Amino acid sequence: MAQIKEIETGLELEYETLPVLPLRGLVAFPDMLIHFDVGRLISMKALEQSMKDNQRLFLTAQRDIRTDSPEEDDLYTVGTVCTIKQILKLPGDNIRVLVEGTHRAAVEAFSMQDDCLFARVFRLETDPGRTSQRRKQALVRTLQERFEDYATLSSHLSRDVVLTVLDGGEPGYLADYVAQNTPLGFEIKQGLLEELRDVRRLEQVIRIIGNEIEILRIESDLQEKLKEQVDKNQREYYLREQMKVIQNELGEQDFGNEVEEYREKIRALKLPQESEEKLLKEAGRLEKMQPLSAESGVIRTYLDTCLELPWNTTTKENINLAEARRILDRGHYGLDKVKDRILEFLAVKSLAPQLKGQVLCLVGPPGVGKTSIVRSVAEAMGRKYARMSLGGVRDEADIRGHRKTYIGAMPGRIMTALTQAGSKNCLLLMDEIDKMGADSRGDPAAALLEVLDIEQNSTFRDHFIELPFDLSDVLFITTANTLDTIPRPLLDRMEVIEISSYTEQEKAEIAMRHLLPKQLEKHGLKKSNLSLSRETMVYLIDAYTREAGVRRLEQQIAQVCRKAAKIIADDQQAKGTTEARKRVTVTRSNMEKFLGTPRYKQDNVSKKDEVGVVNGLAWTSVGGEMLQVEVNVIPGTGKLEITGNLGKVMEESAKAAVTCVRSSAKDLGVDPMFYKDSDIHIHFPEAAIPKDGPSAGVTMTTAIASAVTGIPVRHDVAMTGEVTLRGRVMPIGGLKEKTMAAYRAGIKTVIVPAENEPDLQDIDPIVRENVEFVTAETMKTVLDTALRRPAQETVRAAEPHTTLPVVPAAVPARITRQGDIC
Structure with a gap:
């Protein structure tokens, strides 16, 4: 009303009093015909009064259509003055009225006379506005386009209404016409009726029609989908009924x-x-x-x-320890830690049958037989065997399964493996547990926490099965190449058994016992067809393989067998079966004919004593290696140069070695200020190979001491160990592989940290027989052993100034090949 009063200010208004007919859910617009049914007393009175006078009455909508007897506050104050065109009586005392709107009007006051509601109203003039004619035309065209789309989607509009809108007209008239002839809510229509500015009213109608189009499109899509679903259900029902009849006729199972x-x-x-x-x-x-x-x-x-699922199915275990040991030794050489642990489990099981399953983790480099030994363990124990690979698994549902509500749901790998094994007390191998990942679908390692916990897995629930299943009798064995990527909570549930890389002698034994017979059988050869001695096998291992396990070795043996098979087959075809060649001998001299040029060379160790050149020992993923260190002291300004593609740990170890030598300069018999006028260059050959680790500290310290004193280092001595600033020798790892590398290189003496003395028990017997070991607590022992001092000279080595606490074994110095990072 504020808007209306503002427009009418200053105008001389003409008032008239007209009977009021309240409309329920309808709004009348000027210049429009509208018909409606009348049945209430108040409406009848308004019609009677209008017919007595000039057939004019005031139509306005009531705010709540549920009100039967509206009062003044229940009616809108803006309505339309209309003229009655036709009155038709209907059955049931109802009347149908046809009226034509004349103009908009606003109520000044309501009054009640003879049960009839009257209103004193004044005319409301619409405002055409100052909008340009071009904008009006653009709005009209926009309305026409949208209304045509609306008419296409709506089934309630007649063709005449669409044609009228498409003929065009003034903005105010088109807005009222569209509002009158579209099934909009009466509140929306009332808002359009109260808008006196024609252009603004047309803009509102365009927006409203746009919203209605979107709603109608959604309704159309829903109806289409509903129709398709109903048709599909009816078709399926019809087909099912036919199928029932066919099944009954064929006599199929009910x-x-x-x-x-x-x-x-x-x-x-x-x-x-x-x-x-x-x-x-x-x-x-x-x-x-x-x-x-x-x-x-x-x-x-x-x-x-x-x-x-094997809910109650179990297999009888083999508790004969001797038989179990025979089966384990039959298929695998070495791996004593794994075999002993399984025999211990069987021994305890024989004394305590109620013992539940265990969780073991075999950790070692690739190719050492982790997966294959598990199959032999299952055979030795008399248990069913199942394997599940965890490499690349990223979905938690792979372990626990999917809810059966999903399409294509299936149980997890645990339940699937048990079904395949067919036994509740099977041996379940979880291969490559360190290769699992995690993403937005969950962490499979978290799902394994319950599976591998022997205190909780007696009530394991798979998401698909949804029933508790007892996993406590299952023997879980996992394999991994490293423990670094296994979450700590998961690793805490497993008993870790470390499997180190094979030595040269172990590889030769495995090759002669297992690999060669296997490949001979695979290639259709007999033992009499191929002669390959143990010495030749050792040469094949050294010259053509460089690995921790025996996979590459087996490939090379297979290549030898293929070449031998070709020679024998060619002989048979050329000379006939009776005179064919039946035996091929492979030796070190003719190895290149079978495998080509040797890929690896022996470690090059100097055959003479040199100043500043020391033989170090390093651990790699494929075994031990010799690691030479060269040091030169040249005139300069006190610079320290370290080269050889070293990691951060190794560079820090080199700096510590220089400081250790400087602190012991007097004991070594050199000027304590030697470093000021000299540059020290420490170099590790084979710079293309990355190197890192602290266990080359003793080697660098010895090389620096030799370079500054001019005393040569024995060429038949190798060493390993971490050094402190005070000259203490700290323990290292990988001693078994390092000592084997020293033995292969012809080293006679190996210096190791004193704290690694217990590890000497694990060294290969052939190495212990041919190599002398010197345990050192300080650099004094190292220098006394390694430096080739003149007979008449006594050099005092540096003793540590303080006694330091024992430090746990550190990570060994490592050389990586083929791009590995230590």
Whole structure:
């Protein structure tokens, strides 16, 4: 009303008093015809009064259509003055009225006379506005386009209404016409009626029609989808009914008998009450469904999967320790830690049958036989064997399964492996557990926490099965190449057994016992067809393989067998079977004919004593290596140069070695200020190979001491160990592989940290027989052993100034080949 009063200010208004006819859910617009039914007393009175006078009356909408007897506050104050065109009586005392709107009007006051509501109203003039004619035309065209789209989607509009809108007209008239002839809410129409500015009213109508178009499109899509679904359901119902008739004619099994079979199988399992009731309930649901419905297929799959699980099926274990040991030794050489642990488990099981399953983790480099030994363990124990690969698994559902509500749901790998094994107390191998990942679908390592916990896995619940399953009798064995990527909580649940890389002698033994016979059989050869001695096998290992395991070695043996098979086959075809060549001898001299040029060379160790050149020992993923260090002291300004593609740890170890020599300069018999006028250059040959680790500290310190004193280092001595600033020798790792490398290089003496003395028990016997070991607590022992001092000279080596606490074994110095980072 504020807007109306503002427009009418300053104008001389003409008032008239007219009977009021309240409209429920309708709004009348000027210049429009509208018909409606009248049945209320107040409306009848208004018609009677209008017919007595000049057939004019005031139509206005009531705010709440549920009000039967509206009062002044229940009516809008803006309405339309209309003229009655026709009155038609209907059955039931109702009247149909046709009126034509004249103009907009606003109420000044309401009054009641003879049960008829009157209103004193004044005319409201619309404002055409100052909008340019071009903008008006643009708005009209926009309305026409949208209304045409609206008419296409709506089934309530007649063709005449569409044509009238497409003919165009003034903005105010078009806005009122569209509002009058579209099924909009009466509140929206009332707002348009109260808008006196024609252009603004047209803009509102355009927005409203746009919203209605979007709503109609959504409704149309929904109706189309609903129709398709109804048609599909009707078609499926018709086909199912036909299928029933066909099945009855063919005499096929009744659906009810299938459900009863499920019930019998469920009761025969003798499951706990909770599990049995759950499965019987699912069978009951299946009975109430259509046989070919999608949901019945889901329930069938669920019941079949549950019934296939080995709920009460177990295998009898072999507790004969001697027989178990024979089976383990038959297929694998070495791996004593794994074999002893399995025999211990069997021994305890024989004394305490109630012992539950264990969780073991075999850690070692690739190719050492982690996966294959597990198969032999299962055979030795008399357990069923199942394997699941965890490499690349990123979805938690792979372990626990998917909810059966999803399409294509299936149980997790744990339940699948148990079904494949067919035994509740099987041996389950989880291969490559360190290669698992995690993403937005969850962390599979977190799902394994319950599986590998022997205190919790007795009630493991798979998401698909949804029933508790006892995993406590399962023997879990996992394999990994490294422990760094295994989460700590998961690693804490496993007993770790480390498997180190094979030595040269162990590889030769494995090759002669297992690999060569296997490849001979695979290539159709007999032992008499191929002669390959142990010495030749050792040469093959040194010259053509460089690995921790024996996979590459087996490939090379297979290549030798292929070449031998070709020679024998060619001989048979050329000379005939009776005169054919039946034996091929492979020696070191003719190895290149079978395998080509040797790929690896022996470690080059100097054959003479040199100043500043020391033989170090390094550990790699493929075994031990010789690591020479060269040091030169030249006139300069006190610079320290370190080269050889070293890592940060190794560079820090070199700086510590220089400081150790400087602090012991007097004991070495050199000027304590020697470093000011000299540059020290420390170099590790084979700079293309990255190197890192602290265990070359002793080697660098010895080389620096030799370079500054001019005393040569024995060429037949190698060493390993970390050094402190005070000259203490700290323990290292990988001693077994390092000492084997020293033995291969012809080293006679190896200096090792004193704290590594217990590790000498694990060294290969052939190495202990041919190499002398010197244990050193300080650099004094190292220098006394390594430096070739003149007979008449006594050099005092540096003793540590303080006694430091024992430091745990550090990571060994490592050389990586083929781009590995230490």
